[in-house]
Structures are given as structure tokens and as C-alpha cells.
Amino acid sequence: LADFLERRVAEHRWHFEQQGLDLRLMPLPAGAQAWQVQGDEGRLQQLLDNLLANSCRYTDAPGRVELSLEARGDTLWVEIHDSPPGVPEAVLARLFERLYRVEGSRSRGTGGAGLGLSICRNIALAHGGQIEALASPLGGVCVRLSLPRLAHLPRVVRSESAG
Numbered sequence: 001l002a003d004f005l006e007r008r009v010a011e012h013r014w015h016f017e018q019q020g021l022d023l024r025l026m027p028l029p030a031g032a033q034a035w036q037v038q039g040d041e042g043r044l045q046q047l048l049d050n051l052l053a054n055s056c057r058y059t060d061a062p063g064r065v066e067l068s069l070e071a072r073g074d075t076l077w078v079e080i081h082d083s084p085p086g087v088p089e090a091v092l093a094r095l096f097e098r099l100y101r102v103e104g105s106r107s108r109g110t111g112g113a114g115l116g117l118s119i120c121r122n123i124a125l126a127h128g129g130q131i132e133a134l135a136s137p138l139g140g141v142c143v144r145l146s147l148p149r150l151a152h153l154p155r156v157v158r159s160e161s162a163g
Contacts, residue, residue, distance in 0.1 A: 001076055001147075002032040005069055008045065012052045020061025023052075026068040035069070035076055036150040039127040047123040048078075050116045051143050055082040059140055066138070076149045082140035092133040092141070096121040 009025045016023035037044075055065045063083040070077050087095070087102050095102070098118040124131040129147040136142035 001035050001037055001078070002028050002069060004041070004044070005048070005067060005078065008048045008052065009067060012049075012056070016056055016065065019056055019059075020063070021056060021059055022062075022064045023056075024064070024066055026066055028069055029071070032069055032071075035071060037076060037127065037147045038150050039147070043123045044127070047120045047145070050120050051080050051145075054116060055080055055140075055143075058085070059083055060085060063140075064138060071149060074149050074151070075146050078145040078147070080143045080145075081136040081138045082142075083136075084139040086135055086140045087133075089135060092135070095133045095141075096131060 005025055009023060013023050052065070059065060059082040065080065065082045068077075068079045068081075091102055096117045098115065121131050124145055124147070127147055129145060131143065131145050134142045134144060
């Protein structure tokens, strides 16, 4: 998962810079390079690309977007924090509803159809995970994605007995 996040951040960095935003992956914890999830890489890429596109679209310049990865037991947590503007706390839980948009004045051309975050939720659920939106300490929104960590099974070495 760590390599995957590094590739997605590298892929998006230029577009963020063009919008006056600083996109960064926070330092990874020791051992993070070995953390794995089981899933469809294309769908997970779609999920992360949608989340990054939202942060890029709805973060004011000059601004900042930070991704982090950590393990909590059998779960891997990816958090995307962005700087202002945020959304009212009362609507954070609704962001992943199909066709929901924070502002009614946003048109399809500028604000999307309200499907991107719903798709993200469905992808997370299909991978055994969860996704939620919270207020970010950076002043914008924090999207927290949790995915089950792929267990490392001990390798079984068979020895043949002479008998």
C-alpha cells in the first residue's frame, strides 16, 4: 500500500502544483513498505484518484493536502487532510451519499454530479473497508479510509523424512 500511495501522489503532484496546492505524503512508519491489502488495484486507484481530485478541486490556493498511512492492529488507515475551506460538520456524514453535493449552486460542469464520493464508499466497502469524513486539523476535510491488512502467513517449509 505504501508504494501504491507514493505512485498516486507522484502522479497527481504536478496538477496540484498548477492549482497552487502542496501535495505531500507524510513520512511512512517503519515497516510500512511491507503492509499489504488484498484488492483490485484499478478500483483502489479509482478511489484514491477520486479523493485526490476532490481535494484538489475544493481546496483554496495557496493550500496543502497531506496523505498519511498507519497501521492499527489488522487495519491500515489512509488519511487525506486538506486545508480550507472545510464543510459544515453537520454534512460531513452525508458526503458519501449518492448525488449529494454540499452546495446546491455547484453545477455539473464545476462541481460534479455527486457520484464520486459515493463510488469511493462502494469501492471501500467492496474491499472490506470503511470511509468517513471528519474535520481536518488543517482547516478543511479529512477523509479516513480503513482497509483490512493482509495477514502475513508464516511460510511452511516441508521436510521429507526418510522413512
